[in-house]
Amino acid sequence: MHADAPAAGTKRQKFLRIFDLFILVMIVVSLLAFSLETLPGISNTTRLWLERLELISVFLFSGEYLFRVYMASPKRDYVFSFFGIIDLLAIFPFFLGFGIDLRAAKSLRLLRLFRILKLARYSAAAQRFHRAILIAREEIVLFLGAALILLYLAAVGIYHFESDAQPETFGSVFHCLWWAVATLTTVGYGDVYPITVGGKIFTFGILVIGLGVISVPAGLVASALAQARKMEDNNGNLIEVESPSEA
Amino acid sequence: MHADAPAAGTKRQKFLRIFDLFILVMIVVSLLAFSLETLPGISNTTRLWLERLELISVFLFSGEYLFRVYMASPKRDYVFSFFGIIDLLAIFPFFLGFGIDLRAAKSLRLLRLFRILKLARYSAAAQRFHRAILIAREEIVLFLGAALILLYLAAVGIYHFESDAQPETFGSVFHCLWWAVATLTTVGYGDVYPITVGGKIFTFGILVIGLGVISVPAGLVASALAQARKMEDNNGNLIEVESPSEA
Amino acid sequence: MHADAPAAGTKRQKFLRIFDLFILVMIVVSLLAFSLETLPGISNTTRLWLERLELISVFLFSGEYLFRVYMASPKRDYVFSFFGIIDLLAIFPFFLGFGIDLRAAKSLRLLRLFRILKLARYSAAAQRFHRAILIAREEIVLFLGAALILLYLAAVGIYHFESDAQPETFGSVFHCLWWAVATLTTVGYGDVYPITVGGKIFTFGILVIGLGVISVPAGLVASALAQARKMEDNNGNLIEVESPSEA
Amino acid sequence: MHADAPAAGTKRQKFLRIFDLFILVMIVVSLLAFSLETLPGISNTTRLWLERLELISVFLFSGEYLFRVYMASPKRDYVFSFFGIIDLLAIFPFFLGFGIDLRAAKSLRLLRLFRILKLARYSAAAQRFHRAILIAREEIVLFLGAALILLYLAAVGIYHFESDAQPETFGSVFHCLWWAVATLTTVGYGDVYPITVGGKIFTFGILVIGLGVISVPAGLVASALAQARKMEDNNGNLIEVESPSEA
Numbered sequence: 001m002h003a004d005a006p007a008a009g010t011k012r013q014k015f016l017r018i019f020d021l022f023i024l025v026m027i028v029v030s031l032l033a034f035s036l037e038t039l040p041g042i043s044n045t046t047r048l049w050l051e052r053l054e055l056i057s058v059f060l061f062s063g064e065y066l067f068r069v070y071m072a073s074p075k076r077d078y079v080f081s082f083f084g085i086i087d088l089l090a091i092f093p094f095f096l097g098f099g100i101d102l103r104a105a106k107s108l109r110l111l112r113l114f115r116i117l118k119l120a121r122y123s124a125a126a127q128r129f130h131r132a133i134l135i136a137r138e139e140i141v142l143f144l145g146a147a148l149i150l151l152y153l154a155a156v157g158i159y160h161f162e163s164d165a166q167p168e169t170f171g172s173v174f175h176c177l178w179w180a181v182a183t184l185t186t187v188g189y190g191d192v193y194p195i196t197v198g199g200k201i202f203t204f205g206i207l208v209i210g211l212g213v214i215s216v217p218a219g220l221v222a223s224a225l226a227q228a229r230k231m232e233d234n235n236g237n238l239i240e241v242e243s244p245s246e247a
Numbered sequence: 248m249h250a251d252a253p254a255a256g257t258k259r260q261k262f263l264r265i266f267d268l269f270i271l272v273m274i275v276v277s278l279l280a281f282s283l284e285t286l287p288g289i290s291n292t293t294r295l296w297l298e299r300l301e302l303i304s305v306f307l308f309s310g311e312y313l314f315r316v317y318m319a320s321p322k323r324d325y326v327f328s329f330f331g332i333i334d335l336l337a338i339f340p341f342f343l344g345f346g347i348d349l350r351a352a353k354s355l356r357l358l359r360l361f362r363i364l365k366l367a368r369y370s371a372a373a374q375r376f377h378r379a380i381l382i383a384r385e386e387i388v389l390f391l392g393a394a395l396i397l398l399y400l401a402a403v404g405i406y407h408f409e410s411d412a413q414p415e416t417f418g419s420v421f422h423c424l425w426w427a428v429a430t431l432t433t434v435g436y437g438d439v440y441p442i443t444v445g446g447k448i449f450t451f452g453i454l455v456i457g458l459g460v461i462s463v464p465a466g467l468v469a470s471a472l473a474q475a476r477k478m479e480d481n482n483g484n485l486i487e488v489e490s491p492s493e494a
Numbered sequence: 495m496h497a498d499a500p501a502a503g504t505k506r507q508k509f510l511r512i513f514d515l516f517i518l519v520m521i522v523v524s525l526l527a528f529s530l531e532t533l534p535g536i537s538n539t540t541r542l543w544l545e546r547l548e549l550i551s552v553f554l555f556s557g558e559y560l561f562r563v564y565m566a567s568p569k570r571d572y573v574f575s576f577f578g579i580i581d582l583l584a585i586f587p588f589f590l591g592f593g594i595d596l597r598a599a600k601s602l603r604l605l606r607l608f609r610i611l612k613l614a615r616y617s618a619a620a621q622r623f624h625r626a627i628l629i630a631r632e633e634i635v636l637f638l639g640a641a642l643i644l645l646y647l648a649a650v651g652i653y654h655f656e657s658d659a660q661p662e663t664f665g666s667v668f669h670c671l672w673w674a675v676a677t678l679t680t681v682g683y684g685d686v687y688p689i690t691v692g693g694k695i696f697t698f699g700i701l702v703i704g705l706g707v708i709s710v711p712a713g714l715v716a717s718a719l720a721q722a723r724k725m726e727d728n729n730g731n732l733i734e735v736e737s738p739s740e741a
Numbered sequence: 742m743h744a745d746a747p748a749a750g751t752k753r754q755k756f757l758r759i760f761d762l763f764i765l766v767m768i769v770v771s772l773l774a775f776s777l778e779t780l781p782g783i784s785n786t787t788r789l790w791l792e793r794l795e796l797i798s799v800f801l802f803s804g805e806y807l808f809r810v811y812m813a814s815p816k817r818d819y820v821f822s823f824f825g826i827i828d829l830l831a832i833f834p835f836f837l838g839f840g841i842d843l844r845a846a847k848s849l850r851l852l853r854l855f856r857i858l859k860l861a862r863y864s865a866a867a868q869r870f871h872r873a874i875l876i877a878r879e880e881i882v883l884f885l886g887a888a889l890i891l892l893y894l895a896a897v898g899i900y901h902f903e904s905d906a907q908p909e910t911f912g913s914v915f916h917c918l919w920w921a922v923a924t925l926t927t928v929g930y931g932d933v934y935p936i937t938v939g940g941k942i943f944t945f946g947i948l949v950i951g952l953g954v955i956s957v958p959a960g961l962v963a964s965a966l967a968q969a970r971k972m973e974d975n976n977g978n979l980i981e982v983e984s985p986s987e988a
Contacts, residue, residue: 031893035914038900125879138372139472144949152278159285173282181945182934183434185952187924190437190684190931193429204428208391211432212464217953218709219468221960222716225880226473226967385619386719399525406532420529430681437684437931440676451675455638458679459711462959466715469963473720632866633966646772653779667776677928684931687923698922702885705926706958713962720967 023064030057058094065091124232131231132224143216147184150213154180154206161199166192184210270311277304305341312338371479378478379471390463394431397460401427401453408446413439431457517558524551552588559585618726625725626718637710641678644707648674648700655693660686678704764805771798799835806832872972873965884957888925891954895921895947902940907933925951 033053036042042050065087072078079088133140155176162170169192170176179192183203194200280300283289289297312334319325326335380387402423409417416439417423426439430450441447527547530536559581566572573582627634649670656664663686664670673686677697688694774794777783806828813819820829874881896917903911910933911917920933924944935941 035897038904038913039915040908040912125883129880129883139376142372142376147949156282163285167287171287172285174286177945178941181941181948182929185948186433186435186680186927187929187948188429188434188436188682188927188931189929189934190435191934193436193438200425200428204424207428207432207434208394211461214952215465215468215712218465218712218956218959218963219470219472219716221956222465222469222713222963223472223476223960225960225964227476229964229968386623389619389623403529410532414534418534419532421533433680433927435676435681435683435929437682440683440685447672447675451671454675454679454681455641458708462712462715465712465956465959466717466719466963469712469716469960470719470723474723633870636866636870650776657779661781665781666779668780680927680929682923682928682930684929687930687932694919694922698918701922701926701928702888705955709959709962712959713964713966716959716963717966717970721970 023061026057026060030054033057058091061087061091128225128228128232131228132221135227136220136224139220140217143213143220146216147213150206150210151177151180151184154184154210157202157206158194158199161196161202162194165196165199180206183207184214186211186214270308273304273307277301277308280304305338308334308338375472375475375479378475379468382474383467383471386467387464390460390467394460397453397457398424398427398431401431401457404449404453405441405446408443408449409441412443412446427453430454431461433458433461517555520551520554524548524555527551552585555581555585622719622722622726625722626715629721630714630718633714634711637707637714641707644700644704645671645674645678648678648704651696651700652688652693655690655696656688659690659693674700677701678708680705680708764802767798767801771795774798799832802828802832869966869969869973872969873962876968877961877965880961881958884954884961887957888954891947891951892918892921892925895925895951898943898947899935899940902937902943903935906937906940921947924948925955927952927955 030053033050037047037050068078068084068087069075078084155173158179159170159173159176162176163172170179175192181187182189182192184206194203277300280297284294284297315325315331315334316322325331402420405426406417406420406423409423410419417426422439428434429436429439431453441450524547527544531541531544562572562578562581563569572578649667652673653664653667653670656670657666664673669686675681676683676686678700688697771794774791778788778791809819809825809828810816819825896914899920900911900914900917903917904913911920916933922928923930923933925947935944
């Protein structure tokens, strides 16, 4: 995606970095303005100022989008890239007049933060994470599949135990899925919990299995990060050998 | 269990994969129908359609069972296998007329998902998990034993502190076991919690030990996965050496 | 502690293992009886039978204690050992007439479970855990110190923010310590939580640091287990080299 | 910071260690006194004694500060060091008459505990942690950035789903941030939770991603600790090689 970055001259890189930082500050300011607008007891004067700030930021982001399209050597490299689409989504809704619905896209632009970091000294860490995710990709898919099946089994199980005792909160398998999510993630809001003896024993059993499954991602990350780190030489560059074969 | 899979021809494999995918979709559809049936405010028309869908799926699964028995070269290899028993359990209750109780068996059939994945590119990840569990098997048993003893000790301890102050929720050691499960898994629903000073200090102490024990599975998984990964060569195949002896 | 175990003959070992298993079953039975006795709605007849069961188990455990003293070659090896003291504590209170207070000691006797496992095939796993704890001993002490300081800082911090708004639940630093325990362990019962804006921001900050600290034990266990495993040769025996020096 | 420690004579070291221990006990006593003072139902006599204890400890800490300034060979080495500033902050407010506000600084002095431990046998563990943090520094910054962006996205998302249904608790993005903190850390107090179907499904989705992010620090710590341990030789000293290159 950023293969041209190291090839480009140092001056252009420096300018782009300052430009990126300026846009980043504008994104944070505009997100803060959006958040402040949601406050219930806000005065009309403040709301007016926030709307003006929103207007300014949208025009800035539009200019930024045009500038980025102009700068990209093959135009489609930017327009159809992940950040190109995000940048368009962040200004598009405003011009269509329904400026609120896709406002969340603007916060996705915060991901640009990592592009800046990537250019600087954080490149090694970001690349290591990227490599670790690639290494553990298949395990992550397996884990997500197992977690989803466990969630469904937990919901069906608790439905059998609690649906008669608490028809309000455990009324259907879908209601029970909410309990399963809150319980197996160990969030435990306390809005739904089993009250029958059978339901409590079932909860214990499913938690013993569930905590084992929940501990898998931590293990995956640790294992994949260790392997990703091993692929580097002393200067943090990727070395040729793909797997830790000691022989 | 699937030793004949790689030996079988590519055509039969391809057909079986599409067949498996079709059955998988039917399982998901029938599970969704079962879940929808539990919704309280469902109309009679919808219920009728869901029951028809159930009828269709049971006949499909019956046909699938007979087909699988027919396909297996030594018949008992399938009939007495894990999936063979699950497949039978998923259709058996319907013909006996008490179609609801063993309906949970149908969701176990979702485990077939992994068989499909196993055939495809996810085989390495699944085998690595399997190997990791075998490596850490003894530690997992030890951990489960320690966790159960800790749960009982926590329940007996909190009973001494809270049974007088809260006779409703901490009335017996069994009541307290529910508190111990909710607390040591860090779910913390909030339906039972200590209110005496002694009970709170005891909770702190047991949580310090408990969090250490809870962190064990993550460590086990990480350690076992790293070792399982080391047993592979660059192509993901198992190599001869059983332990990482560097000499 | 059990240095004589491998040296003793196979017959004596076999007998001791069956004897240990019998005592273990008796411990579980007597713990179950103790737990049942705490049930509020228990009938007098059942209570009488449970008391008789208690009487039988105490006499059995007394006989077991005398037998173990008789069996130990230097008597003090057993009498002053960890299990010797636990065994005495489990029968001692009964004869002194205040049979309930030290009843918790009986559940500690469940630790004997590990002695049985240790004799059998679980020896490698248990020894590996033991070695892992020895390796990470200093880190564990450091972590506990850091966790205690963090708990105190969290309690003092939230006291400043919430004591005026919620004088009932955040009335003193000691009240706040209970909140700190429930929050930093992520149990979150929901009986105490901040309601002021300052308190909520402080909670966020302390949780960011706290989750980092909480993740330390999982990392310690993973790291120490990997190192403990490396110390073994292919047969699971401890090898001479104490640290993984590759040169 | 303590480069002169190993160079200094054994006698001076021994004296400083006893002196440090004495100051540490005084810090714990004075923190306990401060905590006791916050208890609501405290008598006037007790309060008077606690205030006297406070007076004594402040004078002791003042003497300690002057002594430490006198002992430091280049005075500014101590005065402008981390502990020098903390030591000053702990006594400064008392003499200015607003003795309570910066009292929290006193508990920071407990960090001195680690200096004592560092002098003793815990030096290897503390240095290993320090090295592990340096190794994982860039990953930690990346993780914190990702966690903050996820928190904001979660808050904006739940605001769209729940602000109409629960205007009291999900009234603005800032209110929703509190929900996001309590949920993604899995604390789950139970004071705020989604009640709409959309909000519950969104919570499930954000928790699946969030638990993955939360598992990152455990993986980072495990991976960094393993690498830090590898940098040591058999005696726990740092060896020359900076990365585990086996070739």
